[in-house]
Amino acid sequence: MTLSNPSANATLGTSAATLTILANDTPTVGFSSATYSANEGDGTATINVTLSNPASANVTVNFAATDGTATGVSGSCPGSPTAVQDYVTASGTLSFSPGDTSEAFTINICNDTGDEPNETVNLTLSSPSANATLGTSLATLSIADNDPPAISFQSSVFSVNEGDGTAVITVILSSSSSGSVTVDFAAANGATVPAIGVTPPPPTCPASPTDTQDYVIVSGTLTFLPGDTSETFSINICDDGNDEMNETVSLTLSNPNANATLGASAATLTLVDDDP
Structure with a gap:
């Protein structure tokens, strides 16, 4: 604020001043x-x-x-x-x-x-x-979360009828990964009443399988692309004509890459006999 132009019968003293406006807004x-x-x-x-x-x-x-x-x-x-x-x-x-x-x-x-x-x-x-x-x-x-997903069999037990021809085995990730995940799988003769595997090649059952030709041994690598949480592999089942006990195949997962850890890495496939 300023004062100026006094009349002839006065002189200016302090002609400038400041007015401070104090904020009273509640923060x-x-x-x-x-x-x-x-x-x-x-x-x-x-x-x-x-x-x-x-x-x-x-x-x-x-x-x-x-x-x-x-x-x-x-x-x-x-x-x-x-x-x-x-x-x-x-x-x-x-x-x-x-x-x-x-x-x-x-x-x-x-x-x-x-x-x-x-x-x-x-x-x-x-x-x-x-x-x-x-x-x-x-x-x-x-x-x-900063932990890699765990890779596992969907179940610890699978079963298939001897006459079905194939068994589909599902492997899952506990959560999706931003990078590709790989894991090795294998099917081998079971520990309890073991099924007897046919060694490829060829990766098929004989035309007339015997009671010691129950399934085709298989192994390989599954790949989960980013975002995937489920993959499968198949096992060829041999339908013989012999009456026998239900038999088992041992399933294993191993060697996951750095983007995952192993969860439930062992499972059992039961082959249910269909012969009278």
């Missing part, structure tokens, strides 16, 4: 985002909370981290966390000193070794001090 306290993310192997997740404008006095607000789809533990992560020990529950109070507009709290993340879906933690703010109001008071922390 709003809230999460800086509605969603946060952390990798399971990061160890911690930092959650930022902001004040819409500085306050002239301390502002406080309570925070809490509770179970969404993730499961919390108290105190600290165990030395070898399981799939139901995902993070350390947290609660407390944040304090903004005069002039501050940003504070943060930390959540400890437990790095287990089990393949599992990405999981969530619910974040809440509550009970701001009288000189602030609540803004975004709810948010979600997503914990991204």
Whole structure:
């Protein structure tokens, strides 16, 4: 503000001054985002909370981290966390000193070794001090799994009628992979009442199989393309004309590549006799 042009019977003294307009808006306290993310192997997740404008006095607000789809533990992560020990529950109070507009709290993340879906933690703010109001008071922390999927037989037991001709064996991934997954498979004579395999070539049953020609021995490699969770291989079954006991074939998986681990790697195929 300025003064100027006094009349002839006056002179100017202090002709300039400043008016300061003091903001009296109540600041709003809230999460800086509605969603946060952390990798399971990061160890911690930092959650930022902001004040819409500085306050002239301390502002406080309570925070809490509770179970969404993730499961919390108290105190600290165990030395070898399981799939139901995902993070350390947290609660407390944040304090903004005069002039501050940003504070943060930390959540400890437990790095287990089990393949599992990405999981969530619910974040809440509550009970701001009288000189602030609540803004975004709810948010979600997503914990991204960092463990490779497990590859397994779909079942530990399969069965097929001797006259069916083929047995289809299903192998599954516990979750899809971003890279290709390979695993070796093999079918061999069973341990209990073993079926007797025919060694290829050719990879077919004889025209008139005997009671010691029950199936065609098979081995190979399955490939799961990115996004796939199920693959199969087939075993040719030889239909002889002899009455015999039900017999078994041993199934194994081995040598997964670096994008997967082995889960249930052994199974049994039972050949059900169909001869009177």
